[in-house]
Amino acid sequence: MFRTVQDFIEDYRDEAQDTEKLLNLLTDESLKAASTPGFRALGHLAWHLVHNDAGMLRRIGLDFKAPPASAEPLESAAAIAAAYRETADALLEAASQWSDEKLLESHNVFGEAWQNGLTMLMFVKHEVHHRGQLTVLMRQAGLPTAGVYGPTKEEWEKMGMTAPK
Template sequence: MFASVKAFIEDYRHESQSTQKLLDALTDESLAQAVGTGYRTIGMLAWHLVHNDAGMLQRTGLRFDAPAAGAEPPQSAAAIARAYRETTASLLGAAAAWSDDKLLETNDIYGQSWSNGLTLYLFIKHEIHHRGQLTVLMRQAGLPVAGMYGPSKQEWEAMGVPAPTR
């Protein structure tokens, strides 16, 4: 749970930059990649990171620009990456206007009473969860994966170091 708006902004700025790296690596051709029949494609998962996360935060009263929840994903990877960049910038700007006291207020989130500080915390965890799914699909599609908390296999190899296998 976040106790200060500044802590949320610093954490989300870092996490959203990691997500942006992945979205920027997507190609139009990769958007149809799915783990299997009946599962989200890269395009659907990437679009979920743009708009659905916004729905969670809008229940707190935080108002920022984001695509509508029912909006169809663009057929362009660049358009998805751009929409994420714009949504994130708007979200960070709106959060900066909150006071730390606003983090203590509670709202009904999915039938539970969550403080705004908890909602912001779980919002980031939700994004990290889906980012992990996205990296698996990106590997299946043959796309390079950027390291999040350390180098990826490709980044180790670019440094001339064998990637750890254990």
């Protein structure tokens, strides 16, 4: 649970930069790639990261500009990355207006009383979860990925090392 707004801002800023690194590697052609018929294609998953259930944060009174979850995914990888950047910036700006005390307030989220600091932590974890899915779909689509919590196989090789198996 976040106890200070500054902690949320610093954590989400870092996570958003990592998400943006991956989104910037997408191509328009790759957006249609799916792991299995009937499941989200890469473009739908990338688009989900743009609005990333902003409704969860709206339930606790954090209002910022984000596309609605019902909006159709954009068909351009560059446009999705730009929309993500705008949404993340808007979220960070809105959060910076909050006080630390606001994080202690509770709201009904998914049928439970969650303090705002917990909801914001779960929001970040939700993005990290989907970002992991994104990297798998990117690999399956033949795209490079970027290291997030450690180097990728290609990044290990650029350092002149063999990636651990």
